[in-house]
Amino acid sequence: MITDRLIEKIIDMQNPTCVGLDTLFDYLPDDMKAGVTNFDQVAERVFEFNKKLIDTLYGIVPSVKVQIAYYEMYGAAGMKAYEETLKYAAEKDLVVIADAKRNDIGSTAACYAKTFLGETSVNGIAQKAFPADYVTVNGYLGSDGILPFVEECEKADKGIFVLVKTSNPSGAEVQNVNLENGVPMYEYMGGLVEKWGESTVGKYGYSAVGAVVGATHPTEAARLREVLPHTFFLIPGYGAQGGNAQMLKSCFKANGLGGVVNNSRGILCAYKKQGGTYYDAAKAAAEAMQKDLSDVIGAMGK
């Protein structure tokens, strides 16, 4: 079961880190950017950058999150690099999260679920489009928009993370408005997530339907951790967005489990601050993050 597998890797490595491969072309070292003028060349260099990073990090971190916006902006060629990155990370046995925040209804949601979690049939021949272990989704459309993903999760042993409380400041405009029963929207959405996950709870007590809960909101995170006991958290906002280990500690239960913490620019662009090669700097940053998190969270699952 996918969340069990992610948790076992976290326990093995004592590291609840997810490296965000938000590989904007501008993040690449100058020598890798030189001479590039079109999307095909961008795609080739971006994949080369990602491949070396994955080769460097796969024994240290359990998972990667690949933000699709940074590939789609380079057209169909960029999407080829996206596919290659997902597949290469899977080859290295990383748990792969497609950060696509998909949302639609009925048959369209089912298409998205097949695209990222299952298979597309072409005249009866099943093929994979952008294969990942998890995909992020947005729950504004209600159950019609989520259950097609849950069905695919059950069928293919995959997972989703639903946006609940995002890391950005203005998320509160929608997510922190109080409903007439006094519950804020994020908690109400969290309750839906807990319910959507009921059928897929694994041996560690977490379902395949996780929640995105920003590292930047410790109070909300503590409340969500309390009311969503079976929901695993994907935690963005560490580092560049201002979240730190102390702030996100409330996403974790007493046994040190409960979530995985994303860091994108802090690892991808570490070389810009620390010098050296991008991959050596990324490795040092990932190791420092592991220490930072484990110092605060404590032993994980032990």
Added chain:
Amino acid sequence: MITDRLIEKIIDMQNPTCVGLDTLFDYLPDDMKAGVTNFDQVAERVFEFNKKLIDTLYGIVPSVKVQIAYYEMYGAAGMKAYEETLKYAAEKDLVVIADAKRNDIGSTAACYAKTFLGETSVNGIAQKAFPADYVTVNGYLGSDGILPFVEECEKADKGIFVLVKTSNPSGAEVQNVNLENGVPMYEYMGGLVEKWGESTVGKYGYSAVGAVVGATHPTEAARLREVLPHTFFLIPGYGAQGGNAQMLKSCFKANGLGGVVNNSRGILCAYKKQGGTYYDAAKAAAEAMQKDLSDVIGAMGK
């Protein structure tokens, strides 16, 4: 200004129709599907199907909406067909809506805005990825997730449609919950949309920041039409989803303006019910829809 341009086309054609090019490969006639085994071949046939439809419909309907899920499911090859479809529809002077329901924060939202509405820079050379006139977006992340799109709208004379009240039954689980001031979430989201559009109101009184309002919810649509005077509606749910002209009439003001009505399967798959070629059947279905809408809505903008 983009919404003015859409409205002028609607007035010229007396037709507020948007054809949804949700071109699932399975929708194609058997002879076009024959022998196809891989994504590259699917992409080629899907674009061929779309091209002929666009050639048939561009004088009759003002706009097309291209649902990205039905292309992405065929991988990078499918995304190439998506790009080609957007570009071909623009060549025929259709107003092109990329239905991608994108949502993310800050710099990531800015990437999405460039992808669909603006240009991507590669070492200073600006290029287009998936160019459209409008892109659909989801507002759950608040202003941080929307304003980067609005900036691009202002810069490039483009528009967005924000999900407000979607056409599916379970959208109510999130969208119809009442806030503590008694206002339902969809109306609250609508209020944000009206505000996000303030800086871009055109000569017909509508901004570049529209709202998705389902044809299947006449009561909610009437309320939204009343409280969002400057917001143009993209109206899904006509036909296959059960919405009809009477139900969606409340999306329009007394002068017959205020929205554009999408129909996907009812046009793409008309040949399956009516026989004949897919494009002749699509033309007949589009003409019937124009008559159906104008009979109920009345003269548009006159």
